[in-house]
Amino acid sequence: MEMATQEEEAWLWTQIKAEARRDAESEPALASYLYSTILSHSSLERSLSFHLGNKLCSSTLLSTLLYDLFLNAFSSDDSLRSAAIADLRAAKERDPACVSYSHCLLNYKGFLACQAQRVAHKLWRESRRALALALQSRIADVFAVDIHPAAKLGKGILFDHATGVVVGETAVIGNNVSILHHVTLGGTGKVGGDRHPKIGDGVLIGAGATILGNVKIGEGAKVGAGSVVLIDVPARTTAVGNPARLVGGKERPSMHQDVPGESMDHTSFISEWSDYII
């Protein structure tokens, strides 16, 4: 891990402990929870491993086993930790309902599902596939978030609300992407191979959007809520509707300058889109 990231991790962990300490002091009913999940731990990776182990365990997959698994992964792989840090920052910066880093760490099922998937992905790459798939199943049961362990996720990802998200085996998600709940990055049939969407950096995908097939959603593109996307979407354009059309027209779509995955601007295209509204 680079020095800068190490410093950031240290800063963030200090911040999280300060938040938790403040909350524990003002709310005795929550203090036990905050001590067990955050304040009793010596590092972010231990806190996160403890929390995931207790959240994802079942009567047949014990918390101690999962805790061990997560702790080994987070301790040995810097990139998992730096991705977690980038995701925490993403939630704090992009979601106005995110009141603190500890709030995201403890309560955001999208954040937790994403960290657990990254560990599952590491297992998948190490050919420990049965274990990776068992993890996927626990994440899908507990968080209602179903991301195949083979899917590749970037950093700085925000799965906001997250319930119902489905991401297929050959999907790729870039950096600084924001994906709302009920979003599907799905396949197209029963043939294997490369069959799921590729999401570029900085993309924003609205709630309930369904993107199917090996299509490319270009950098900084935006997919409107409820859209059904079966085609490529060029960089910095907006696709909306069912079936999804490019705002501004297929030939000369409107381009935006901001990075929607970071600006989280869901609805600025309305004025243009409203032409279709009777």
Add this chain to the structure above:
Amino acid sequence: MEMATQEEEAWLWTQIKAEARRDAESEPALASYLYSTILSHSSLERSLSFHLGNKLCSSTLLSTLLYDLFLNAFSSDDSLRSAAIADLRAAKERDPACVSYSHCLLNYKGFLACQAQRVAHKLWRESRRALALALQSRIADVFAVDIHPAAKLGKGILFDHATGVVVGETAVIGNNVSILHHVTLGGTGKVGGDRHPKIGDGVLIGAGATILGNVKIGEGAKVGAGSVVLIDVPARTTAVGNPARLVGGKERPSMHQDVPGESMDHTSFISEWSDYII
């Protein structure tokens, strides 16, 4: 609590116990469950607090702590109890699959999520925000229903099926509203402030509808299943489609006389709408 409501509460509790007793007698395999959740309790608030405490607890948030929290809230705040009663009535009257009040009390995740959110809302208003957010997280994990504790909910609300419902921080839902599963009352960006929909009394929102931004859905309006609504919907009109349009046209939309949130008429607009169907 007013006398009339007290009487209603007493009547309803008597009814629920009678239903549970009948079920326990005819189904020994379920008797233990019915006694622990209903028949061993002396009041509706105790039964509900016990059930929520056991449903929402985790290894780090114990059932006894949650039971205490819920019981304190329901015992000290009449409006929470009268809202629960109105919700039980709503489910029984509007959902033909609801065979009894006890069925709703025990099995409806929408009902349970809603009661728990009201307690979280009370905590939020008392500035116990960390605890309120922890509750939101448990509700989102257990029921896959994600309602921000700051959102304001009226009475007589039916969250039917409820899986995947997302309601944002500044959303307001009126009385006698019916909301199907996968419905989103979402925000529009990363700026805070008043940014979520306001749902009037008697509104019906169909399955999978997405309503974004600080828009107003007028009293007695109807939003069709799968609609994506980014605009105000006038009272007693119907919005359908993606993007949602008013049935009858923007200028002179068709008006209905019934209260869709109570009549649950999801599809009467089809004849009119079918003009758009090729």
Add this chain to the structure above:
Amino acid sequence: MEMATQEEEAWLWTQIKAEARRDAESEPALASYLYSTILSHSSLERSLSFHLGNKLCSSTLLSTLLYDLFLNAFSSDDSLRSAAIADLRAAKERDPACVSYSHCLLNYKGFLACQAQRVAHKLWRESRRALALALQSRIADVFAVDIHPAAKLGKGILFDHATGVVVGETAVIGNNVSILHHVTLGGTGKVGGDRHPKIGDGVLIGAGATILGNVKIGEGAKVGAGSVVLIDVPARTTAVGNPARLVGGKERPSMHQDVPGESMDHTSFISEWSDYII
């Protein structure tokens, strides 16, 4: 149970144990899980009953009670077992992400929810309705799959990903049907009676599709992702969009020859549909 099915069951169980044994050997961290769920059991019905009992139990509905309930049902009713076998085959054949039968048996919430619903359906038909509804509630909490116990399900059904699926009381689903996540087979109002969709054999319903009312989706028809269907869809045609229209037009819709519920071809209609894409 017919001889052929008995042989198939024996073959499949042998296969599942071989897969689990191979995984247990290569992944010690998972061996305990694989022995408790599969390798310690003498039959598929015992393994499945154990797994469902442990997945669906709660602090008020104990695993031993549920295990007993499931084992009694699967042991005494051949059709439940042959349906489970057909569903396992369906997942393995139609879903390229399904790497083994044991993967489906252990990890597919759609498969598990479906088997549990069939037991609930059996209870419902035996007038043990309170117990059937309690099971439905557990399935909805644990898997976020909400299928009314009165709904009739055929064999060879694949609920892929499954999160958010809602199937109403009078719905009927034929054989060899594939249904993606977030699909609703819903009702139309608060009046009881026959009010939910009838899905023919071999139908494919894409992610997020909402089908409302007592409409008929003909044999081998296809419903596109995100569609909102309020009308009958003839056999071997494709309905897409919100509101859903028949590809090729209402008068002379395009017909396909394959069985979409088995071929899982989600997107071949795009070329035709893309005419609507601006």
Add this chain to the structure above:
Amino acid sequence: MEMATQEEEAWLWTQIKAEARRDAESEPALASYLYSTILSHSSLERSLSFHLGNKLCSSTLLSTLLYDLFLNAFSSDDSLRSAAIADLRAAKERDPACVSYSHCLLNYKGFLACQAQRVAHKLWRESRRALALALQSRIADVFAVDIHPAAKLGKGILFDHATGVVVGETAVIGNNVSILHHVTLGGTGKVGGDRHPKIGDGVLIGAGATILGNVKIGEGAKVGAGSVVLIDVPARTTAVGNPARLVGGKERPSMHQDVPGESMDHTSFISEWSDYII
């Protein structure tokens, strides 16, 4: 199972259910417990298997596994059931604090430990030693009763209070024996082979008595509380003290006519013994 025993079993089970029903009616707080442990079951063997499974389970030995194990044993082996019946009768007849059969079935750790040991003994005889020893360990943890699975136990045995009882590998206990808490039937060294006490029919062993080595406690003998017995005790005599001496003297010990294991007369020898009391 003989007809007479079958009838007794049926009578006893009817009795137990009647007791539990009466208690459930008068004590709602206990009704859930009584339904889950007794009233929801169709037979004594199911009730007992359920209760033992839930008492003896741990996070690594699941209740469903143990339930299965116990139910298989009790269902297939009549002698286990008739021994349980004799033990229930023994407690009810000999212990004035035993208010009902259901009280013994649910609450007597001596009774429960004894039934579980008999199943472990059956496993031991079937050469399933690792499982038998795991059961012994669970019984020792949960009930603080440590009986080696190889020890042979008769019928109509009362382990009263039972905490701290230790019975070694080659010990044999006859029929209608009563053994108080803290009693040890121990070995004499590190050499294997036949090295533990043999307890005849109708023997009574007082609290805290320690009997060591392959000694013979004759039929109807009595061992006083706190005695340390290293020698044979003839039939119908009483041994008391540390080291234990025969009441009446080694040469011509006093003989009693009753069966102490059934009459439970702990202290009638006091007058004679008091000669030793200064």
Add this chain to the structure above:
Amino acid sequence: MEMATQEEEAWLWTQIKAEARRDAESEPALASYLYSTILSHSSLERSLSFHLGNKLCSSTLLSTLLYDLFLNAFSSDDSLRSAAIADLRAAKERDPACVSYSHCLLNYKGFLACQAQRVAHKLWRESRRALALALQSRIADVFAVDIHPAAKLGKGILFDHATGVVVGETAVIGNNVSILHHVTLGGTGKVGGDRHPKIGDGVLIGAGATILGNVKIGEGAKVGAGSVVLIDVPARTTAVGNPARLVGGKERPSMHQDVPGESMDHTSFISEWSDYII
């Protein structure tokens, strides 16, 4: 509750919270435990009810039910609370290993078993016998302390170490009594009625002593470790041995001036007793 006792309760609770706070600060690994058991509660009775509910619960007797039961008892019955306070003081004053009040409250199984028995005794007196006996059973399983709910216990009682203590149905224990582990206050046979020991105020009973029958242990008497007592022991005398004899002789036993139950002097009689030692 008298004013003085109220003040003492308030003082003690302040003390306990201060101890717990100090421990939580110096030992983060224990902070979660201390907050959940002590620091999150508003009163001693709530803390104690929570702790007992979580210690004594099982899969069939839920913690929420027990918590409710204990809280109702401790809230409504001052004498239960003042007895608990006297017991806490007894442990702190008499046991040099007791480092703090919170140490006793959290960790002393004798203290916890005693408080739970007092609640069971209250239930017994209210004719809620089945529930009282179920509690006895849980206490016996969890703490290996078996006190019949009908037994009458005074205040200021110290059950030191406590494992293996057995106290029968008609036993009575006075105030300021200290009883070591493995002590039996047992009956004499199978006839009901008044058949257990009566222990006077200020008595000390050494480890492993067995006292049988309706005998009277006079005020301030002492029973040596391992003694077997079948006779009355006069006030302020010492009984030792098996069978127990009075130190100094039956006719003119030695009298002591201190209160052994408070001074905890186990062995001062040795010099006198050693005459019997060869």
Add this chain to the structure above:
Amino acid sequence: MEMATQEEEAWLWTQIKAEARRDAESEPALASYLYSTILSHSSLERSLSFHLGNKLCSSTLLSTLLYDLFLNAFSSDDSLRSAAIADLRAAKERDPACVSYSHCLLNYKGFLACQAQRVAHKLWRESRRALALALQSRIADVFAVDIHPAAKLGKGILFDHATGVVVGETAVIGNNVSILHHVTLGGTGKVGGDRHPKIGDGVLIGAGATILGNVKIGEGAKVGAGSVVLIDVPARTTAVGNPARLVGGKERPSMHQDVPGESMDHTSFISEWSDYII
């Protein structure tokens, strides 16, 4: 850790895994248990930490926390590991009922309590007393073995059966000591300071023996079952009875040559002792 011990640890771990593998193969019902406790772990310290964490956890002291605590202790302190190894050897060599090392590791509550106490002792010495005492309490609840964390334990210790063992704060136990169940090494009063027995190397203490006060049990001495010892016992002599006397007389006690703590010869003194038997 010395090389020889490292090799022994490696050999023993290989042995334990081989035993567990053999048992898992011959007993599928136990395989899940054996994999989770032994076969999935990479070292004895991980297996032991996992097993202790799961055995000693409670709803307020989570298994993950305890696992972490034990693993840190066993990993960082060689002497804890070598003591565990010596204890495993002691059980296997001295207890004819100990069929394998894995049997001891998994099932011997004396072994497990002893290892956990050593960790508590380490915490005590590091001034983490509140945590050490909390551990003591869990050990006392779960195993009914109550050893103060300040007590000093040697290596090669066998607590056989172990139920009811009580060891006080200032007790010291040497190497190669064997202690049966119900043994007390207790104090003499309420004054603090050095007040508990000192047990020399190679001592054997029989079941139910009570040793009180700061007395010295010399090297290779033997204390008979049920003895009450209030005096020093010279090396290689035997004390028996209540009160305990030296076999052979106080002046010229019989001396033995073997090491009773290793030879486990409980009863060879009988012939001599029997002179006291009338």
